[in-house]
Amino acid sequence: MRALTEDDVRAAFVNAAPDEVAQLAVPHDFVLIDWDHLDFLAWSDPLLRGRGYVVAELDGEPTGVVLRAASGANRARAAMCNLCHTMQPGNQVALFTARKAGDAGIRGDSVGTYMCTDLSCHENVRLAGPLAPSEVRASVDRRIDGTRHRIEAFVGRVAHGTG
Template identity: 45%
Template sequence: MHPLTEKQIRASFVNASRREAAQAALPVLSELDWDRLDYLGWRDRKAPLLAYAVVPGTAPDDGPTGVLLRATDPAGRVRRTGVCAWCEDVVNTEDISLYVARRAGAPGRRGDTVGTLVCTEFACSRNVRRRPTLAETGRDDPDLRAAVIERRIEGLRERSARFVAEVLREV
């Protein structure tokens, strides 16, 4: 993912008011390892029910698209065991949360939402890069491991972009 500025991130939100985007508590951007991120996701440290995800554009000329998410559990106390819909990691299944996003535009103003189960702390980019298990590769082969990781990364990018497309979709 290309490094983003605070201004780019705040301008990317498609389902948030200007005020909501301006009040978002951003992560420390200089501390992020942008080369190892497939999307930028974080929980708002000031408002525990709020979270954000910024997904890069699918075409080279497309800018990033940000979505405001709401956790269904205050302070994230109820964490589910399951598989994240974005990274589909089968090893780290202990910390999954249901996030709901208001749709963009008129559908969102009518109250239409879309939800997804995602890693509570948005660790998807790290999860897809973990060393594959022997069960995932079939044998201990560096080329197979690299292929599995590349397939996971592409899958994460595609599924997170599909979620953003669903937020943007006119119903």
């Protein structure tokens, strides 16, 4: 991912109202981000519980979406993140929704998927965890490419008001 300034990040959001962009808190380690090794930027808002942000490159341009975690009881069973395809304890995966951009979002349309609650998918695909019985480990590069493809598809559905 190409290096972005805080202003670039704020300007990238396609489904945020101006007041949401003004309230947006960038990650506390923003100035330390190693952009050369980042496929997309995702973080939880440190001030607003249940809110997260994702910025991915679509057609070479940074595109950001505001996410909201669904509230509700945590599950006791394991669950899989739909982005990084990592199995997690049930309380570490949540349904996140994003209001669609444009007229669709004004009408209240949204897109949702299950994600790691801490939005750490970028790191999770790089970890080599123990294999479960009959689990075949995909190469790390394939896992990284798959996660990047799925996050770009999700951001694209939000940005283009589809899906």
